[in-house]
Amino acid sequence: MLIGDVARRSGVSTRMLRHYDSLGLVRPTGRTSGGYREYSDEDVRRLFQVEGLRSLGLSLRQIARALQGPTCTPAGLVRDLIRWTEERLDRERELLDRLRTVAAAAPTGWADVLRITELITGLDSPSAALRQRSALAPAAEVRVPAELLAGAVLAEADPNVAGALRWALGRADGDALATLTSGARSENVDTRRRAIQAITELTGDEATVVLVDALDDPDPMVRRHAALALGAHGEVAAVPALVDLVIEGGHDVEAAEHLGALATDPARAEQIVSALAEQLAAPTTDSAARSRLTQAILELPRTVAQPVLRRLSRDDDPVVAWTAAAYLEDEDATSR
Structure with missing residues (x-):
C-alpha cells in the first residue's frame, strides 16, 4: 500500500507519515521499483497503534519508548x-x-x-x-x-x-457569600473558621442562615464566632450557644452582654433566664462556671433576674451567694 493510500485510509497526512518514518516509529517495510514507500498490513497496524497511543496524550518520544523499550511498562506509563x-x-x-x-x-x-x-x-x-x-x-x-x-x-x-x-x-x-458559604462547609476546620469569621462581618438574611447552621459545627471556635455574631444582631437562635460560652469562659463577658441585650425583649427573657438557671442547677457545672452564670444573670433586666438571684443568695456556694446578695442589696438601696 503506497503512502497516499495509507494517508486516505488512516486519516494521517502524508507529511506526518514521513515524519513517523524519519523518527523510526512507522517505517514502511518495502519500496516500489520506483523507490516509493510501500506499507505492509503490519506497518498499518503499527501506525494505528501509534495513533491510539497519541490519543492518550503520549508524546512521540514516549510512544517510541512504549513500543520499543522493554523496560517501559504500560501500567507505569x-x-x-x-x-x-x-x-x-x-x-x-x-x-x-x-x-x-x-x-x-x-x-x-x-x-x-x-x-x-x-x-x-x-x-x-x-x-x-x-x-x-x-x-x-x-x-x-x-x-x-x-x-x-x-x-x-x-x-x-x-x-x-x-x-x-x-x-x-x-x-x-x-457577592462573596456563595464562596464563603462553600468554605463554611469545608472538611478543613481552618477553612471553616476563616469562612465563618468573614461571614460574621456581612449582613443579610442569607448570612444569618449560614451562621445559624454554624452553631452546630463540631469546632468550638466556629461555634463561638457564629454565636457572638448572631447575639450581636439579636438572633435568639444563638441563646444556647451563648450560654455555653458563659460556662466555658474566655468569652463569657461578651456572651453575657449579648444575653442581657436579648433579654430586653420580654418574649425572650424567660427563655434566657431559664437556660441560665438550668445550667446553674446542673450537677456537672463546676464552681467557676456557676459564678460566671450568676454574673450573666446580673446582665438581665431586673424583673427577670431578681427572682433567680433571691434563690441564689441562699446558695451553698459562698461566691454565688455573695454575688447574688450584693446585687440585691444594691438594688434595694437604689429603689429606696
Missing part, C-alpha cells in the same frame, strides 16, 4: 500520564479562574486588565506583607470582584493579612 494530566488540568483550572476574575472586574481597557492581574498576583504572593498591601490598596479605578477576595480569605493563614482581606471584602463589589 499510564500512571505517569494520569499524574501529568491532573497537573495540566490544575494549571488550566487556575488559568480559567484568573480569566473569570478578570472578566468579573469588567475591564474597559488593557490597563484595567493589567491592574486586576497585578492584584491577583499580589494576593498570590508568598510574602505576607505584599499580600496585605495588595488587599489594602487595590487600584481605585478597578472594580475588585468580591469572589476574588473571598477566595483569598479562605486560603489566608496570616491573621494580619486575613484582617486586611476581610476589610477589603466589606468594600468590594459583588
Whole structure:
C-alpha cells in the first residue's frame, strides 16, 4: 500500500507519515521499483497503534519508548500520564479562574486588565506583607470582584493579612457569600473558621442562615464566632450557644452582654433566664462556671433576674451567694 493510500485510509497526512518514518516509529517495510514507500498490513497496524497511543496524550518520544523499550511498562506509563494530566488540568483550572476574575472586574481597557492581574498576583504572593498591601490598596479605578477576595480569605493563614482581606471584602463589589458559604462547609476546620469569621462581618438574611447552621459545627471556635455574631444582631437562635460560652469562659463577658441585650425583649427573657438557671442547677457545672452564670444573670433586666438571684443568695456556694446578695442589696438601696 503506497503512502497516499495509507494517508486516505488512516486519516494521517502524508507529511506526518514521513515524519513517523524519519523518527523510526512507522517505517514502511518495502519500496516500489520506483523507490516509493510501500506499507505492509503490519506497518498499518503499527501506525494505528501509534495513533491510539497519541490519543492518550503520549508524546512521540514516549510512544517510541512504549513500543520499543522493554523496560517501559504500560501500567507505569499510564500512571505517569494520569499524574501529568491532573497537573495540566490544575494549571488550566487556575488559568480559567484568573480569566473569570478578570472578566468579573469588567475591564474597559488593557490597563484595567493589567491592574486586576497585578492584584491577583499580589494576593498570590508568598510574602505576607505584599499580600496585605495588595488587599489594602487595590487600584481605585478597578472594580475588585468580591469572589476574588473571598477566595483569598479562605486560603489566608496570616491573621494580619486575613484582617486586611476581610476589610477589603466589606468594600468590594459583588457577592462573596456563595464562596464563603462553600468554605463554611469545608472538611478543613481552618477553612471553616476563616469562612465563618468573614461571614460574621456581612449582613443579610442569607448570612444569618449560614451562621445559624454554624452553631452546630463540631469546632468550638466556629461555634463561638457564629454565636457572638448572631447575639450581636439579636438572633435568639444563638441563646444556647451563648450560654455555653458563659460556662466555658474566655468569652463569657461578651456572651453575657449579648444575653442581657436579648433579654430586653420580654418574649425572650424567660427563655434566657431559664437556660441560665438550668445550667446553674446542673450537677456537672463546676464552681467557676456557676459564678460566671450568676454574673450573666446580673446582665438581665431586673424583673427577670431578681427572682433567680433571691434563690441564689441562699446558695451553698459562698461566691454565688455573695454575688447574688450584693446585687440585691444594691438594688434595694437604689429603689429606696
